[in-house]
Every structure is written in C-alpha cells, then in structure tokens.
Amino acid sequence: MAIQDRLSGNEAVSIAMKQINPDVMPAFPITPSTEIPQYVSQFIANGEMDTVFIPVESEHSAMSACIGSQSAGGRTVTATSSCGLALMFEMLYVAASNRLPITMAVVNRALSGPININNDHSDSMGARDSGWLQIYAENAQEAYDNFFQCMRIGEHPAVQLPVMCCQDGFITSHAVERMELIETEKVKAFMGEYKPEHYLLNPDETLAVGPYDIPQYYMEHKKAQAVAMENAREAIMEVAKEFEAMTGRKYGMIEEYRMEDAELAMIIIGSSAGTAKEACDELRAAGVKAGVIKVRVFRPFPAEEIVAALKGVKAVAIMDKTESFSANGGPMGAEVKAAMFGKLNDVLVTNYIYGIGGRDVKVDDLKSVYDKLAEMVKTGKAPEHYQYLALRD
Amino acid sequence: MTDQNKMKNITIDNKWQDLTPGGMIFASGNSVEFRTGDWRTITPKMVWDKCKQCLLCAPMCPDSSIPVKDGKRLEFDYDHCKGCGICAKVCPFDAIVFGGEEE
Ligand code: SF4
Numbered sequence: 001m002a003i004q005d006r007l008s009g010n011e012a013v014s015i016a017m018k019q020i021n022p023d024v025m026p027a028f029p030i031t032p033s034t035e036i037p038q039y040v041s042q043f044i045a046n047g048e049m050d051t052v053f054i055p056v057e058s059e060h061s062a063m064s065a066c067i068g069s070q071s072a073g074g075r076t077v078t079a080t081s082s083c084g085l086a087l088m089f090e091m092l093y094v095a096a097s098n099r100l101p102i103t104m105a106v107v108n109r110a111l112s113g114p115i116n117i118n119n120d121h122s123d124s125m126g127a128r129d130s131g132w133l134q135i136y137a138e139n140a141q142e143a144y145d146n147f148f149q150c151m152r153i154g155e156h157p158a159v160q161l162p163v164m165c166c167q168d169g170f171i172t173s174h175a176v177e178r179m180e181l182i183e184t185e186k187v188k189a190f191m192g193e194y195k196p197e198h199y200l201l202n203p204d205e206t207l208a209v210g211p212y213d214i215p216q217y218y219m220e221h222k223k224a225q226a227v228a229m230e231n232a233r234e235a236i237m238e239v240a241k242e243f244e245a246m247t248g249r250k251y252g253m254i255e256e257y258r259m260e261d262a263e264l265a266m267i268i269i270g271s272s273a274g275t276a277k278e279a280c281d282e283l284r285a286a287g288v289k290a291g292v293i294k295v296r297v298f299r300p301f302p303a304e305e306i307v308a309a310l311k312g313v314k315a316v317a318i319m320d321k322t323e324s325f326s327a328n329g330g331p332m333g334a335e336v337k338a339a340m341f342g343k344l345n346d347v348l349v350t351n352y353i354y355g356i357g358g359r360d361v362k363v364d365d366l367k368s369v370y371d372k373l374a375e376m377v378k379t380g381k382a383p384e385h386y387q388y389l390a391l392r393d
Numbered sequence: 394m395t396d397q398n399k400m401k402n403i404t405i406d407n408k409w410q411d412l413t414p415g416g417m418i419f420a421s422g423n424s425v426e427f428r429t430g431d432w433r434t435i436t437p438k439m440v441w442d443k444c445k446q447c448l449l450c451a452p453m454c455p456d457s458s459i460p461v462k463d464g465k466r467l468e469f470d471y472d473h474c475k476g477c478g479i480c481a482k483v484c485p486f487d488a489i490v491f492g493g494e495e496e
C-alpha cells in the first residue's frame with residue numbers, strides 16, 4: 001500500500017533521497033533549495049541514511065565534488081537554486097561531457113538582478129544547453145516521482161548524462177500538499193544498485209577521466225554526447241513505463257490536458273500548468289475548446305510530441321517563465337516555433353513571458369491568454385512581437 | 394557501447410562511435426603516445442662536432458626530449474620536442490643550432 005502523507009516539495013525530494021540512500025551528497029545551501037540538504041543532513045544525523053554529506057564552500061565546489069564522487073563510482077546527488085546553479089555553470093558542462101549521471105534537485109528561482117528570491121525558470125533555462133537533461137514537476141508529487149526517474153534515466157547505459165530534477169521554488173518547494181509516497185523496498189528494487197561500467201575506484205582498471213581534448217577529437221566527443229541526449233528520449237519512456245507499473249502514475253515527455261479536440265492551446269512548464277488546467281476547465285465549461293500542453297521534459301526537447309499534440313489547434317500560446325533577452329521571445333517560444341516550422345505553418349502562434357521574479361500567476365491571467373488566442377483566430381492575425389503577461393503598462 | 398571503451402590506442406582514424414564516453418582513457422603512462430612534436434615551429438639541430446657531451450642540455454629540456462644513454466646524449470626526440478629552444482640557450486659549446494640560417 002502506498003503511504004499517504006502531506007509534504008512540501010522540498011520534503012518530498014529529501015525523502016526520495018533518503019529512500020535512494022545515495023553514496024554522496026555534496027551541497028551548499030541557497031534559498032529555496034536549502035531545506036533539501038538540511039533535511040538530508042538530519043536524516044544522516046539520525047542514522048536513517050548513510051550517505052556521505054560533503055559540506056562545501058560554494059556551489060562551484062559542490063558540483064566539482066559531485067563530479068569527483070560520481071567519477072569515483074558513487075551515486076551522487078545535490079540540490080541548488082538560482083545563483084547557486086549559476087555558480088556551478090562551468091562544472092555543469094564538465095559533468096555532462098564527462099558523461100556522469102549526477103542527479104540534481106533544482107528548485108527554480110529567479111537569477112539576480114535585481115535581487116529576487118522568488119520563482120521563475122531563469123536559472124535552469126540559463127543552463128538549458130549545458131548537456132544536462134531537464135525534467136520539470138508541476139507539484140510535490142511529481143517532484144518526488146521525477147527524482148527517482150531522473151536518476152534511472154541518467155544512469156541508463158545508452159544515456160550516461162546528468163539530470164536536473166526541477167520544481168518551482170516556494171510554490172512547489174514550500175507549499176504542503178497531500179501526496180503518496182512509495183514504500184522504501186519498492187524504491188530500492190526500482191533504483192537497483194548503481195554499477196557503472198567504468199569508475200576511478202576500480203582497482204582492476206586504469207582510467208583517466210576528463211582529459212584535454214584536441215580539435216581532432218572534440219567534435220566526435222560532442223557528437224557522442226548529443227546522441228546520448230537523443231537516446232534519453234527512449235530511456236525516459238522506458239523508465240516511465242516501469243514507474244507506472246510500480247505506482248500507477250503515468251509520465252511522458254509532455255502531458256496533454258483536454259487536447260483531443262482543442263482549438264486554443266497553451267504550452268507551459270511547471271506549477272503554472274496546474275493553474276492553466278484550472279483556466280482551461282473554466283473555459284471548457286463556457287464552451288471554449290481550450291487545452292493545455294504541459295512540457296515535462298525540456299531536455300531533450302519534445303519537439304515531435306508537441307507537434308503531434310498541436311494537430312488541429314488553431315492558435316497556441318507558448319509560455320516562458322523567463323526572459324531570454326534574445327529580443328525575440330523566450331527559450332520555449334524559440335524551441336516550439338522551431339519544432340513547428342515546416343510542419344504546422346497554419347497555426348497562429350504567440351509567445352508570452354509570464355510570472356517572472358515570483359509574479360503571481362492567477363487563473364484569470366491565463367484565461368486572458370486564451371481570450372487573446374480566440375481574438376487571434378477571429379482576426380487571423382498573431383501579434384508580431386512576444387508579450388509580457390499581466391504587466392503594468 | 395562496446396569494448397572500444399577499453400581501447401588503449403585512440404587515433405584520429407576513429408569514428409565518433411568508436412571513441413570512449415567523455416574521452417576516458419584506459420591506460421596509464423601513455424602521454425608518450427601524444428606527439429607533441431607537431432606543435433614545434435622551430436627545430437633544434439645538433440652540430441655533433443661541437444658537442445662535448447657535457448650533458449647540460451638534457452636535464453633542462455622541459456619535454457624530456459633529449460635522451461641520454463650510457464652517459465651520452467643522443468639525437469633529439471623530435472616526436473616530443475616542442476621547439477622551445479632552451480637546450481640551445483644552455484649549451485655552452487654552441488652545439489645546438491636553433492633557428493637562424495637553418496630554418
Ligand atoms: S627545443 Fe626545447 S623541447 Fe626541444 S629539445 Fe630543446 S629544450 Fe627540449
């Protein structure tokens with residue numbers, strides 16, 4: 001029997017870590033992810049897990065220690081947010097290119113400046129091209145469920161890449177929700193032992209990791225890394241299937257909500273997907289054919305899945321909880337439009353920047369986006385420029 | 394991934410599929426296989442008549458590219474000599490020509 005509980009996202013992820021009982025956790029505290037290393041330290045002090053916790057002096061060091069311990073052959077986790085993730089930036093690329101399946105809980109928070117501790121996706125979106133997989137949760141249950149899956153996907157022999165398990169700061173990380181935990185024996189069976197093929201502490205094999213790569217090899221190594229990211233698609237579905245068999249909870253690259261006959265669609269990531277579903281329900285009750293596409297996996301990008309889900313849609317709003325300063329819209333706007341190019345040329349598209357720096361995202365705000373989509377369908381015209389939602393102007 | 398993961402001799406003829414993940418190297422003491430001599434733009438050359446086998450040059454070479462055997466220096470190891478010119482500078486007998494009319 002699954003265990004019913006009421007937990008915050010940070011508590012849920014910490015319990016996932018406790019149940020996995022990884023070998024090493026190097027971490028440095030930063031709001032709003034601080035509670036994760038704090039809870040894990042408590043579990044260790046109470047003798048509930050025997051993970052080696054490494055208190056480091058910065059996030060750059062946290063990720064460096066993760067790289068060291070994962071190369072040595074240890075299952076390694078960490079947690080961070082915002083500027084902490086930014087400080088890891090150099091080492092994120094090293095972890096990915098050294099093909100080390102580190103699992104990191106990212107509690108999404110705005111990057112400075114101006115200084116802001118609240119939720120948006122500027123931190124992980126800034127690291128979207130670092131070679132890490134990125135899987136986003138809508139709520140605490142998903143943050144918990146995703147954490148196990150993230151680790152399994154990263155460790156998959158065809159993948160061997162690090163994974164960010166993202167949840168929205170405060171909204172998900174600190175709000176307490178009713179949720180289901182999995183029995184620890186089941187978790188242990190699902191996770192299995194981590195048995196890397198090659199690791200530094202193997203006395204039977206001479207090994208050097210992370211060597212200098214001259215121009216004659218760098219491109220070939222990058223290609224292999226890119227193919228590993230492509231392979232992740234299959235691994236994600238394979239692991240999701242196994243997870244569903246264990247828990248009954250189904251996961252995929254995206255989640256389609258009331259999309260069967262939808263004419264107006266919104267593509268959105270994270271906790272606001274829940275708000276979008278509520279807006280969608282209210283509009284459906286009023287006879288509007290609204291639907292939501294929640295992007296669960298951002299890396300690898302679910303281009304095919306999104307295009308397939310958009311079949312029959314007349315207008316779509318792509319929602320970015322970050323400003324990319326490309327002067328051309330947000331990162332998801334760019335990726336979705338690229339995915340649609342040549343395939344869905346008749347769909348009217350608009351791109352919104354919303355909820356950044358913790359700006360509240362209300363049901364009515366998202367309903368206004370569907371109103372805009374309806375107007376686009378009526379006039380047959382999409383706005384030329386990307387827009388800010390609920391901005392004082 | 395196959396057993397090329399164990400490969401010890403990686404060359405520029407290997408396709409991307411054949412390279413080890415992340416460029417892992419499954420051998421030790423193999424930097425000798427990396428021909429850093431490619432980087433050289435100026436080449437030191439011996440004038441053997443002038444060489445007194447004083448052996449001042451060999452320990453000064455930062456790339457261990459002046460082999461010594463039975464108390465005598467041998468020809469340069471051009472596979473690894475990076476062409477820094479230190480040997481020519483330290484030779485008290487002008488037995489090493491570095492650049493100039495030779496190049
Ligand atoms: S030029 Fe430099 S690297 Fe080459 S043999 Fe002389 S000291 Fe060594």
Ligand code: SF4
Pocket residue numbers: 443444445446447448449450451466483484485486487488489
């Ligand atoms: S320093 Fe000059 S003379 Fe002495 S061993 Fe070297 S080349 Fe010969």
